[in-house]
Amino acid sequence: MNYTRILVFGAHPDDEIRMAGTMAKLSAQGVQVVVAIFTNGSEGYPHPKMRDQIVELRRKEMAACDEVLGIARRIAFDIPDMGLVNTKETLKRCIQAIREVRPEAIFTHGPVDRHRDHVATHDLSVEATWHAGQPVATELGSPWKTPHLFYYKATEGLALPSIVFDVSKTAHKRPEALATQESQQVLFGRTKAQFLEEAQRMNEAGERHTERFWITDRTELSDFPPIS
Numbered sequence: 705m706n707y708t709r710i711l712v713f714g715a716h717p718d719d720e721i722r723m724a725g726t727m728a729k730l731s732a733q734g735v736q737v738v739v740a741i742f743t744n745g746s747e748g749y750p751h752p753k754m755r756d757q758i759v760e761l762r763r764k765e766m767a768a769c770d771e772v773l774g775i776a777r778r779i780a781f782d783i784p785d786m787g788l789v790n791t792k793e794t795l796k797r798c799i800q801a802i803r804e805v806r807p808e809a810i811f812t813h814g815p816v817d818r819h820r821d822h823v824a825t826h827d828l829s830v831e832a833t834w835h836a837g838q839p840v841a842t843e844l845g846s847p848w849k850t851p852h853l854f855y856y857k858a859t860e861g862l863a864l865p866s867i868v869f870d871v872s873k874t875a876h877k878r879p880e881a882l883a884t885q886e887s888q889q890v891l892f893g894r895t896k897a898q899f900l901e902e903a904q905r906m907n908e909a910g911e912r913h914t915e916r917f918w919i920t921d922r923t924e925l926s927d928f929p930p931i932s
């Protein structure tokens with residue numbers, strides 16, 4: 705994780721929180737952490753009366769999450785929830801984001817998922833990582849080859865090597881980040897107070913915590929130090 709810039713793709717506001725401990729740790733070390741979220745979370749309203757406010761609510765919750773995790777910049781593609789499709793236009797926006805950020809590592813969803821937006825996020829981000837490094841569509845920025853591509857979720861049953869990253873000192877940032885996602889807590893089954901309580905407990909307990917990342921076949925394994 706010896707990076708200066710990373711880019712994390714997520715389908716919905718809050719998907720990226722799966723790797724909260726890593727983002728918090730890296731940002732505290734001075735790494736520029738950029739998150740790109742494809743959809744606006746517009747279907748994530750637990751009560752019909754929240755329907756008209758949900759996009760605005762989720763925008764505010766994303767900003768609060770950025771504060772907690774030290775996310776330097778968030779790119780919102782603002783595509784309707786449950787409506788993400790691998791179109792040429794969205795692929796180009798994705799290529800443009802990669803070329804702007806110029807990350808050394810991209811983190812995205814794996815392919816094994818039942819949510820259509822998650823599968824589309826996987827398809828778009830993996831393809832865009834490759835296209836971004838090719839001398840094509842250069843009105844979208846200078847080509848940028850991202851050396852490392854990882855999956856942070858949706859990898860069940862895949863035969864891929866993985867790395868385990870120690871997040872013992874920042875694992876409590878995950879419940880703290882989930883506490884900011886107030887509109888989603890019916891779905892999560894926990895309240896803001898419960899998340900904050902958990903964050904405090906974890907912070908004080910001094911336990912060992914890790915986050916796992918799967919190394920895709922787009923990553924050159926020779927870039928990693930030898931296993932001793």
Ligand SMILES: [Zn+2]
Nearest residue numbers: 715716719822
């Ligand atoms: Zn999602």
